[in-house]
Ligand code: GDP
């Protein structure tokens with residue numbers, strides 16, 4: 267079976283964790299390819315809820331090798347905590363692998379993230395304050411510290427010393443933060459992490475992935491965030507600092523595009539966004555708030571309330587194009603069960619003209635108004651349905667409309683958070 271990619275098609279939190287877990291049953295390997303612990307991927311197995319930030323969502327199957335790929339930025343303390351939590355709940359976590367090429371998040375990255383946000387004031391991005399952006403900046407500035415560096419004391423100290431001096435200068439002089447950072451203390455703390463994680467670290471993680479592909483194993487590449495948070499294709503600058511889109515899956519796992527056979531876009535039946543930035547179909551007032559309560563739309567990482575909006579077909583088309591989606595997994599259909607009427611955005615109006623393509627310039631986007639088509643709700647409980655044929659007719663029509671806007675085939679419909687609440691088509 268070819269390699270598959272799981273990608274968020276909106277602003278994150280589409281239900282990638284649930285879909286990855288579901289598909290992992292048939293996988294040999296799951297690779298997280300970008301982002302860090304800004305992600306929060308929820309997996310619900312019976313009455314137990316797991317929120318994963320760094321470990322791939324295939325970890326609940328003992329036979330699946332779970333790789334934190336080279337494209338991920340890793341907060342080692344958070345990772346150790348996550349491993350411990352899973353172990354305490356009876357999961358062995360034996361099959362975890364961490365790429366030695368993954369970059370490490372340090373305390374100064376978190377401080378820089380917070381300082382930048384404070385400085386931006388009204389224009390702040392609303393980051394998760396996990397240090398993601400500053401860590402990727404160091405990576406691309408070729409100043410980053412990778413997992414492999416932890417195991418070379420001389421190089422680690424040298425690189426860290428430079429970074430600490432530079433960041434202290436920025437934090438204290440430019441951001442007025444009055445901060446202290448000790449190289450020795452960081453080395454002490456991180457050396458402990460290095461020992462604890464050593465057994466999971468692999469050199470050449472791309473070789474590991476390549477070997478699995480060569481042996482015709484089933485490999486799933488798990489994206490974090492979503493297309494509209496992509497640093498190139500999203501609502502820049504209100505984005506994250508990596509490429510969640512399908513191209514990022516190649517880079518972040520070390521695999522060539524020819525190996526990829528399926529790109530599965532995870533699509534929430536409506537849209538949510540955490541943090542600031544444009545959101546054309548956002549629903550103001552009570553309707554949006556009701557959707558938030560019904561859908562439990564609070565961040566899995568920061569607990570922040572998610573902004574809620576109607577399904578956006580322009581965003582969907584954009585996601586379909588930049589990811590080359592082959593399949594769709596529609597989630598949270600059940601959250602719309604009570605709606606009498608549902609709005610679907612089919613295009614935008616820009617300066618009096620109808621446009622179908624997503625404007626990636628946010629100033630143009632700010633002038634766009636959604637053009638809605640109203641569809642009747644099905645007003646029936648879908649949470650126990652297992653077969654597509656048993657869905658209410660109006661729910662099927664809604665799904666067909668979404669698939670038409672995406673120009674891709676729906677292969678999964680999720681009707682509840684629990685692992686078993688799924689319709690396979
Ligand atoms: P991710 O970041 O894309 O993995 O998504 P999150 O885990 O942050 O957010 C999705 C939320 O919706 C989680 O609380 C899931 O348990 C929940 N969820 C996933 N699929 C469904 C579904 O079909 N119906 C309902 N009601 N909840 C779902």
Ligand code: IMO
Nearest residue numbers: 278279304305306392393394490491506540541
């Ligand atoms: P998952 O994988 C939703 C958002 C933040 C902020 C912007 C930049 O669970 O879908 P960052 O900390 O990355 O610099 O923040 O991106 N963001 C997410 N929103 N789901 C996520 O991950 C997100 N990861 C980052 O809220 O707007």
Ligand code: MG
Nearest residue numbers: 279306307566
């Ligand atoms: Mg999430």
